[in-house]
Amino acid sequence: MIRLKTNLPGFFNELCEVVRLFLGPVEIGEAGEGEDGAEGDALVVHTHAEAGGVWTERVTGFGREQALTEPAGGEGLERKRRLKRAVKTAAFLLMREVTGVNPPWGSLTGIRPTRILYELMGEGLSMDQARDAMEKRFFVHPEKASLLCDIAVMQRGLIDVSPREYDVYVGIPFCVTRCAYCSFSSGELGDGRLVEPYIDALIREMDALGPWLADQGLTPRAFYMGGGTPTSLTAAQLRRVLMKARELFPQAREWTVEAGRPDTIDREKLQALKDAGVGRISVNPQTFSDRTLQVIGRAHTAAQTLEGYALAREMGFGDINMDLIAALPGEGGEDFLRSLETCVDLCPESITVHTLAIKRSSRLHEQGYAQPGTDAAARMVGAARARLRDAGYGPYYLYRQKYMAGNLENVGYARPGFACLYNIDNMEETTRVLAFGAGAITKWLFDRERRIERAPNVRNIEQYTARVDEMIERKKALIGGE
Ligand code: SF4
Structure with missing residues (x-):
C-alpha cells in the first residue's frame, strides 16, 4: 500500500494517477497530518508553496525528492489547469527517477x-x-x-462543427455472451425478456426528444448505434429502432451500427440495416486466432468473421470497420501481426487497433491475467502503425484507457474519406451528443469555452425501462437553456 499526502487535496486524485502510471493499479491511501502509514507502506508527500511570484512543487518518496518551479499566475480555471500540470509534472519526475521507466x-x-x-x-x-x-x-x-x-491532419475539415449540430447515440446494452476483457454494463441476452420493453423505452425517449430539438432549430450530424452488440437484437427489433431513428433524425449524414460480433450477423439483419440507410458497420474480429477467441470468451470463430464480412460486402456495404486488439492473452507479436495481415487483405475502409486494457470488473482481471510487458505491446502497435500506413490507412482518432497494456492507446485508422465523424466528435468533444438507452450519456456543449455538461441515463436495464420518463426530463432540463 502507498500512503499519499498533499497540501493541495484537490489534486490528490491526479497525484494517484501519476503514481499508478508507473506502478499499475496499486492501492493508495490518504495520509493525514502527522500520519506516515503502517510499517512497510511507502509514503509519497507533495507540498506546494508560493513565494515571490513562483510556485514550488516538491514531491518526496521512495528515498528521492524532486522539486519543480513555475511562474505563478493565471485566474480561475486557467490557474487550476496550470497548477495541476505543475503538480503532475513534479510527481512524474519523481516516479520516473524512482522506476527508471x-x-x-x-x-x-x-x-x-x-x-x-x-x-x-x-x-x-x-x-x-x-x-x-x-x-x-x-x-x-x-x-x-x-x-x-x-x-490532427486527418481531422482537418472534420472537427469544425456548427454549434447547431448534434450527434445521436443509441445504446443497445445486450450481448450474446460476455467477453473476458469486458467491463461494460451490458447484459447477456438470456431469454430476451428484457429486450422488447427496452426497445419500447428507447422509442419513447427518441420520440420525446427528436421533434423537440428539431423545433429548436438543431440538426443531427451523425447517428451511431453501439453497445453491447446492437446486432444481438432480432432483425425485426433492429428494423423497428432504426426506422424510428430514420424518421426522427433524417438529416444525419453518417449512419453507423456496430455489428461487432460476427456470430450475430445474418442476411435479414443486414437487410434491416440497409433499409434504414445505415452506411457504416463494424465487423470485429479482435483476433483471427480461434484459440484466443475461446480464451477471451468470444463465442465465434475466425471463419465466422470472414463469412460475416463477405456477406456484408455482397450486400453492398461500402464502409466497414474492423477492430483488432493487441496484447491479447497468449498472443505474441507474430500472432497479432498475422491477424493484422488478414485484416489488411480484406481491405475494410477502417481498422481500429486497440491495446488490451484489463479493467477491474473484467473476468481477465478476476482470473489474475498479467499484462504483457510494455515493450511487447509497444512493438505490436508500432508495427501496426507502420503496416497500416503502407497499406494506405491514416490514423484519425485516438483515445487511452486506464490499465492499458504498456500504457499505450487505441487508434482508429481509415482510408482517405472514411474517417468516422462520430468517433472524432466523441473523442474530441467538439459536438453535442444526444444519447438514448441504459447507461448512455448525453453531453451538451454550451458555449465557445467548451463548457460541457452531462445527463447520464441509469445503467441498469430494468431501471432504465421503468424510469424512462425521468431520463427524458433529465435531458430536457440539461438542454432546456437553448
Ligand atoms: S461484445 Fe463488447 S460489450 Fe459485448 S461483452 Fe464483448 S466487449 Fe463487452
Whole structure:
C-alpha cells in the first residue's frame, strides 16, 4: 500500500494517477497530518508553496525528492489547469527517477491526448512547435507526438462543427455472451425478456426528444448505434429502432451500427440495416486466432468473421470497420501481426487497433491475467502503425484507457474519406451528443469555452425501462437553456 499526502487535496486524485502510471493499479491511501502509514507502506508527500511570484512543487518518496518551479499566475480555471500540470509534472519526475521507466505518453494521464495538442495550437503554436512542446513539457515520446500530429491532419475539415449540430447515440446494452476483457454494463441476452420493453423505452425517449430539438432549430450530424452488440437484437427489433431513428433524425449524414460480433450477423439483419440507410458497420474480429477467441470468451470463430464480412460486402456495404486488439492473452507479436495481415487483405475502409486494457470488473482481471510487458505491446502497435500506413490507412482518432497494456492507446485508422465523424466528435468533444438507452450519456456543449455538461441515463436495464420518463426530463432540463 502507498500512503499519499498533499497540501493541495484537490489534486490528490491526479497525484494517484501519476503514481499508478508507473506502478499499475496499486492501492493508495490518504495520509493525514502527522500520519506516515503502517510499517512497510511507502509514503509519497507533495507540498506546494508560493513565494515571490513562483510556485514550488516538491514531491518526496521512495528515498528521492524532486522539486519543480513555475511562474505563478493565471485566474480561475486557467490557474487550476496550470497548477495541476505543475503538480503532475513534479510527481512524474519523481516516479520516473524512482522506476527508471519512461512512459510513452509521458506525464499525460487523460484519455484524450489530442486535446492537449489542440490546446497548444490554440495558444498560437504551429503544429511543429506544438509537437515539440508535447515532448518537452509533457515528456511524450516523439513517435506518439508525431502520431497526434498525423491525427490532427486527418481531422482537418472534420472537427469544425456548427454549434447547431448534434450527434445521436443509441445504446443497445445486450450481448450474446460476455467477453473476458469486458467491463461494460451490458447484459447477456438470456431469454430476451428484457429486450422488447427496452426497445419500447428507447422509442419513447427518441420520440420525446427528436421533434423537440428539431423545433429548436438543431440538426443531427451523425447517428451511431453501439453497445453491447446492437446486432444481438432480432432483425425485426433492429428494423423497428432504426426506422424510428430514420424518421426522427433524417438529416444525419453518417449512419453507423456496430455489428461487432460476427456470430450475430445474418442476411435479414443486414437487410434491416440497409433499409434504414445505415452506411457504416463494424465487423470485429479482435483476433483471427480461434484459440484466443475461446480464451477471451468470444463465442465465434475466425471463419465466422470472414463469412460475416463477405456477406456484408455482397450486400453492398461500402464502409466497414474492423477492430483488432493487441496484447491479447497468449498472443505474441507474430500472432497479432498475422491477424493484422488478414485484416489488411480484406481491405475494410477502417481498422481500429486497440491495446488490451484489463479493467477491474473484467473476468481477465478476476482470473489474475498479467499484462504483457510494455515493450511487447509497444512493438505490436508500432508495427501496426507502420503496416497500416503502407497499406494506405491514416490514423484519425485516438483515445487511452486506464490499465492499458504498456500504457499505450487505441487508434482508429481509415482510408482517405472514411474517417468516422462520430468517433472524432466523441473523442474530441467538439459536438453535442444526444444519447438514448441504459447507461448512455448525453453531453451538451454550451458555449465557445467548451463548457460541457452531462445527463447520464441509469445503467441498469430494468431501471432504465421503468424510469424512462425521468431520463427524458433529465435531458430536457440539461438542454432546456437553448
Ligand atoms: S461484445 Fe463488447 S460489450 Fe459485448 S461483452 Fe464483448 S466487449 Fe463487452
